[in-house]
Amino acid sequence: MKIAVDAMGGDYAPANNIGGVKLALESLPSIDRLFLTGDKPAIEAELERQQVPTGKLEIVHTTEVVGMDESPAKAVRRKKDSSISVAVGLVKEGASDAVVSAGNTGAAVAAATLKLRNLPGVERAGIASALPSEHGVCNVIDVGANVDAKPRHLLQYAIMGAVYSRVIFGVENPKVGLMSVGSEEAKGNEFTRGVFSMLRGSGLNFVGNIEGHDLFESGIDVVVCDGFTGNVVLKSCEATANILMKWLKAELKKTPLRMAGAWIARNAFRTLKKRGSYETIGGSPLLGTNGTTIIAHGSSSPLAMMNAIRVAAESIEHRVNPHIEEEIAKLASPEKPTPAQEEAVHA
Amino acid sequence: MKIAVDAMGGDYAPANNIGGVKLALESLPSIDRLFLTGDKPAIEAELERQQVPTGKLEIVHTTEVVGMDESPAKAVRRKKDSSISVAVGLVKEGASDAVVSAGNTGAAVAAATLKLRNLPGVERAGIASALPSEHGVCNVIDVGANVDAKPRHLLQYAIMGAVYSRVIFGVENPKVGLMSVGSEEAKGNEFTRGVFSMLRGSGLNFVGNIEGHDLFESGIDVVVCDGFTGNVVLKSCEATANILMKWLKAELKKTPLRMAGAWIARNAFRTLKKRGSYETIGGSPLLGTNGTTIIAHGSSSPLAMMNAIRVAAESIEHRVNPHIEEEIAKLASPEKPTPAQEEAVHA
Numbered sequence: 001m002k003i004a005v006d007a008m009g010g011d012y013a014p015a016n017n018i019g020g021v022k023l024a025l026e027s028l029p030s031i032d033r034l035f036l037t038g039d040k041p042a043i044e045a046e047l048e049r050q051q052v053p054t055g056k057l058e059i060v061h062t063t064e065v066v067g068m069d070e071s072p073a074k075a076v077r078r079k080k081d082s083s084i085s086v087a088v089g090l091v092k093e094g095a096s097d098a099v100v101s102a103g104n105t106g107a108a109v110a111a112a113t114l115k116l117r118n119l120p121g122v123e124r125a126g127i128a129s130a131l132p133s134e135h136g137v138c139n140v141i142d143v144g145a146n147v148d149a150k151p152r153h154l155l156q157y158a159i160m161g162a163v164y165s166r167v168i169f170g171v172e173n174p175k176v177g178l179m180s181v182g183s184e185e186a187k188g189n190e191f192t193r194g195v196f197s198m199l200r201g202s203g204l205n206f207v208g209n210i211e212g213h214d215l216f217e218s219g220i221d222v223v224v225c226d227g228f229t230g231n232v233v234l235k236s237c238e239a240t241a242n243i244l245m246k247w248l249k250a251e252l253k254k255t256p257l258r259m260a261g262a263w264i265a266r267n268a269f270r271t272l273k274k275r276g277s278y279e280t281i282g283g284s285p286l287l288g289t290n291g292t293t294i295i296a297h298g299s300s301s302p303l304a305m306m307n308a309i310r311v312a313a314e315s316i317e318h319r320v321n322p323h324i325e326e327e328i329a330k331l332a333s334p335e336k337p338t339p340a341q342e343e344a345v346h347a
Numbered sequence: 348m349k350i351a352v353d354a355m356g357g358d359y360a361p362a363n364n365i366g367g368v369k370l371a372l373e374s375l376p377s378i379d380r381l382f383l384t385g386d387k388p389a390i391e392a393e394l395e396r397q398q399v400p401t402g403k404l405e406i407v408h409t410t411e412v413v414g415m416d417e418s419p420a421k422a423v424r425r426k427k428d429s430s431i432s433v434a435v436g437l438v439k440e441g442a443s444d445a446v447v448s449a450g451n452t453g454a455a456v457a458a459a460t461l462k463l464r465n466l467p468g469v470e471r472a473g474i475a476s477a478l479p480s481e482h483g484v485c486n487v488i489d490v491g492a493n494v495d496a497k498p499r500h501l502l503q504y505a506i507m508g509a510v511y512s513r514v515i516f517g518v519e520n521p522k523v524g525l526m527s528v529g530s531e532e533a534k535g536n537e538f539t540r541g542v543f544s545m546l547r548g549s550g551l552n553f554v555g556n557i558e559g560h561d562l563f564e565s566g567i568d569v570v571v572c573d574g575f576t577g578n579v580v581l582k583s584c585e586a587t588a589n590i591l592m593k594w595l596k597a598e599l600k601k602t603p604l605r606m607a608g609a610w611i612a613r614n615a616f617r618t619l620k621k622r623g624s625y626e627t628i629g630g631s632p633l634l635g636t637n638g639t640t641i642i643a644h645g646s647s648s649p650l651a652m653m654n655a656i657r658v659a660a661e662s663i664e665h666r667v668n669p670h671i672e673e674e675i676a677k678l679a680s681p682e683k684p685t686p687a688q689e690e691a692v693h694a
Contacts, residue, residue, distance in 0.1 A: 071533060106529075134590070144528055147536040181491055181578040182453075186418060189494040189575045212582025216590040228536045229579055231528040232572075235559025236580045240587040243481070243563040247622060248595075251615035261612025265605040268598035275594060 001030050003312050004096040007038035008065045008083040009103020011299045014038060017102065018046040020305020025056060027306065030313055035090050037062050038083040062086045065103075068298060072106025076114060084108055088115045091291040098292035098312040100283060102300040108293060109145045109286060116291035119321060121328040124149065125288035126157045126227065127295060128164050129234055130281045133216045137281065139165050140179075140215075140223045143230035145286060151194035154178075154224045158204055159327045160287040161222035167318040168311075174221035177210035179229055185209065191226070199224070202331075241276055283308030285315055287324065292316055348377050350659050351443040354385035355412045355430040356450020358646045361385060364449065365393040367652020372403060374653065377660055382437050384409050385430040409433045412450075415645060419453025423461060431455055435462045438638040445639035445659040447630060449647040455640060456492045456633055463638035466668060468675040471496065472635035473504045473574065474642060475511050476581055477628045480563045484628065486512050487526075487562075487570045490577035492633060498541035501525075501571045505551055506674050507634040508569035514665040515658075521568035524557035526576055532556065538573070546571070549678075588623055630655030632662055634671065639663055 005021055007014045021034055033056050036043050040061040047054060064082040066075040076085060084103050088111040090096040101108045105127075113125055126142030141161040146153060158176050165174035178195055180188035185196060187209055199206040210220055212233065225233070252262040262269070274280055279301055283294035292315045296308035315321075352368055354361045368381055380403050383390050387408040394401060411429040413422040423432060431450050435458040437443040448455045452474075460472055473489030488508040493500060505523050512521035525542055527535035532543060534556055546553040557567055559580065572580070599609040609616070621627055626648055630641035639662045643655035662668075 069531065071531075147528060179579060181494060181575055184416065184418075189573075192575075212579050212584075213586050215583060215586050217586075225579075226536075228528055228539075229576060232526060232559050232576055232580055233583045236562060236583050237559075237587040239560050239562050239564075240584040241591055244588055244591055244619070244623065248615065248619050251618050252612055254615065258612040258615045261608045261610070262615070263608070264611065265599055265608030268595065268601065268605045268609070271598050272591070272595050276591065 001313055001316055002033040002035065002096045003031060003309055004035040004037060004087040004090040004099045005309065006083045006087045006099065006101035006103055007036040007043050008062070009101045009108070010296065011068065013102065014042055014046045016300055016302050017305055018043065018050055018052060019302025020300070020309060021057070022050055022052045023302055023306035024309040025053060028310055028313055030317065031056065031309075033058060035060050035087065035096055037087040037090070038065070060086055060090065066107040068104050070104060070107065072104060072110045075104070075107050076110040082107070085111050085115075088112055088291070088293070092116055097316045098294065100294045100296060100305070100308045100312050102296035102298060102305060102308070105144060105295055105298070108295050112286055112289045112291060112293040116289040116293070118288055119290050119325050119328065121332050122156055122160075122288040122324070124153045124156070125286050126153070126160065127284050127286050128161050129230070129284040131215060131237065132275055132281065135219050137169060138215055138220055138223060140225065140230050140234060141287065142225065142227040143234045143284065144227045147226065147228040147231070149226035151191060151198055154195045154226065155198045155202060156288070156328065156331070158199055158202065158206070158222060158224045159331065160324050161224060162204055163323045163327055164285065164287060164320060165221045167320055167323055168314055169221070171221045173205045175219060176204050176206045176222045176224065177208065177214065177220040178206075179223050179225035179233070180209035181211060183209050183211065195224070245273070279304040280307060282311040285311065285320070287320070290321070292321065348660055348663055349380040349382065349443045350378060350656055351382040351384060351434040351437040351446045352656065353430045353434045353446065353448035353450050354383040354390050355409070356448045356455070357643065358415065360449065361389055361393045363647055363649050364652055365390065365397055365399060366649025367647070367656060368404070369397055369399045370649055370653035371656040372400060375657055375660055377664065378403065378656075380405060382407050382434065382443055384434040384437070385412070407433055407437065413454040415451050417451060417454065419451060419457045422451070422454050423457040429454070432458050432462075435459055435638070435640070439463055444663045445641065447641045447643060447652070447655045447659050449643035449645055449652060449655070452491060452642055452645070455642050459633055459636045459638065459640040463636040463640070465635055466637050466672050466675065468679050469503055469507075469635040469671070471500045471503070472633050473500070473507065474631050474633050475508050476577070476631040478562060478584065479622055479628065482566050484516060485562055485567055485570060487572065487577050487581060488634065489572065489574040490581045490631065491574045494573065494575040494578070496573035498538060498545055501542045501573065502545045502549060503635070503675065503678070505546055505549065505553070505569060505571045506678065507671050508571060509551055510670045510674055511632065511634060511667060512568045514667055514670055515661055516568070518568045520552045522566060523551050523553050523569045523571065524555065524561065524567040525553075526570050526572035526580070527556035528558060530556050530558065542571070592620070626651040627654060629658040632658065632667070634667070637668070639668065
């Protein structure tokens with residue numbers, strides 16, 4: 001398997017990107033080749049510094065980088081030789097099976113959408129982000145690829161999110177919820193009520209509206225929402241977790257006694273940190289394009305980068321895209337019953 | 348000052364409502380009279396059980412209650428003798444200065460909107476919810492009164508939120524942010540870009556787009572958003588805090604050693620819990636109606652109820668509504684410069 005890594009994207013590039021590559025080489029035997037796109041001298045220096053074995057690596061030199069704050073569409077159109085564009089290009093020409101980037105999310109989405117195009121029948125690609133939950137993970141889709149979504153886009157997100165939940169997380173019949181402001185069908189706004197009726201007739205295991213309260217403890221596997229809502233939810237959850245941990249740390253440092261207690265119980269904090277961290281979950285897939293694109297957190301650590309590469313590898317191994325194509329095709333030809341409808345007929 | 352308390356609304360009514368009334372009588376000397384609306388025998392039994400002094404209390408018997416899951420508009424129209432409707436009615440007829448409810452939020456909003464009507468010039472009322480932040484509080488408006496908002500509603504929310512921040516929290520020139528998915532002006536969706544240009548010309552201290560990341564640490568005083576987004580944000584933040592504390596507790600209970608450490612540092616956890624709790628912040632005002640309506644959390648404790656009553660008292664004392672009327676009037680007659688414009692002229 002071959003994966004292209006945008007070596008220059010992210011807040012701590014190329015150091016953490018190369019750190020992730022090193023970890024991936026050590027722990028993911030299915031990888032045959034990693035393309036590293038970016039400034040060759042900088043990448044080589046970092047490989048040298050971190051003593052990364054280069055046997056499976058291929059550096060593809062690029063002269064440009066899309067900054068974290070640049071306008072994505074413009075940057076992708078203008079900077080033809082940016083590390084993200086070239087990495088996506090490797091997927092397009094078939095040299096690489098997938099691309100991983102921790103850079104400007106909008107640029108990664110724009111490059112993938114423009115170069116790879118969507119899978120047959122898919123109208124808009126969406127980013128699925130996995131939140132840690134009581135029972136495993138809860139995939140929220142879309143978290144920002146499509147901020148002016150139409151209800152039918154969310155129907156497709158539900159289908160793609162359910163496929164991802166099934167083939168990557170092994171959930172047999174994923175529970176799909178619609179992010180809203182109350183559980184009853186009438187709750188929500190005009191937009192979500194339109195999505196609700198589509199999801200009810202979809203053949204998916206649709207459990208109805210859910211609320212922010214249900215993200216972590218209700219056993220929902222897939223939460224669908226427009227990209228604006230999903231992005232705000234994701235960042236608000238992250239901000240809450242960060243501030244709570246910050247305040248807890250400050251409180252624990254206030255007296256020597258508290259510090260002693262915290263030191264004694266330190267393993268509890270370590271485990272909690274690991275459980276709540278995006279580092280261990282890995283990157284978020286952009287679902288719906290004709291290629292595998294994994295978006296890592298902008299401030300990814302080496303571990304987070306490695307896990308994003310792992311998610312890319314798993315997406316290919318478990319054939320996420322062929323499965324999505326199959327399910328989306330059923331939507332286009334409704335005479336073909338969905339698994340749930342078939343079951344109902346045979347029951 | 349006279350305040351009407353919906354004694355039957357909320358998950359733990361009437362016990363916690365009466366508990367809050369008792370605390371309010373003890374700690375808020377400005378209160379002359381508290382009306383308690385609801386089932387008289389049930390309220391009397393609870394007053395007796397909690398040994399509440401009844402000198403300043405007046406029970407207004409009602410025969411109906413709006414359930415937490417009922418359709419708000421229907422319930423308010425049909426249940427004329429519900430505890431929330433009657434409580435709002437007391438404000439309408441001038442017997443009470445404000446109303447406090449922990450019951451069905453939609454019903455409280457519907458009752459207040461229908462009976463009290465909006466302040467002159469206000470198109471839609473909005474709920475302002477105060478999140479604890481690094482520098483004090485961050486008021487998010489609207490968190491659910493108006494889920495199909497228009498951009499101009501958000502302009503009014505910004506004005507009302509800034510007034511509230513100024514007169515209740517003493518922030519001189521509140522920083523107003525627009526909830527979006529990136530800080531640059533072009534970020535967001537069609538809706539937020541429309542709001543952005545209105546806010547820029549408003550004379551408010553508008554700092555631009557903010558993201559979920561900015562809620563707690565950026566020093567923003569007022570965050571404006573449509574009621575759908577605000578509700579989802581609020582509940583997602585609450586859910587994140589709850590699950591983190593649950594996971595931390597579980598980790599700390601895993602071994603005797605960790606338990607010992609946690610016990611030694613216990614005051615840190617107590618302070619943190621208090622800091623992050625809605626209990627101490629009090630209720631959320633419904634801003635924009637011709638009356639003072641404070642919405643308490645559905646699962647309010649006695650302390651939370653007391654603080655909601657306190658917020659009602661402060662809103663009246665500090666004349667929130669007259670201030671809102673004044674600022675909204677400036678919007679209607681733009682020839683009258685806003686304070687910021689005046690300052691610019693004199694600078």
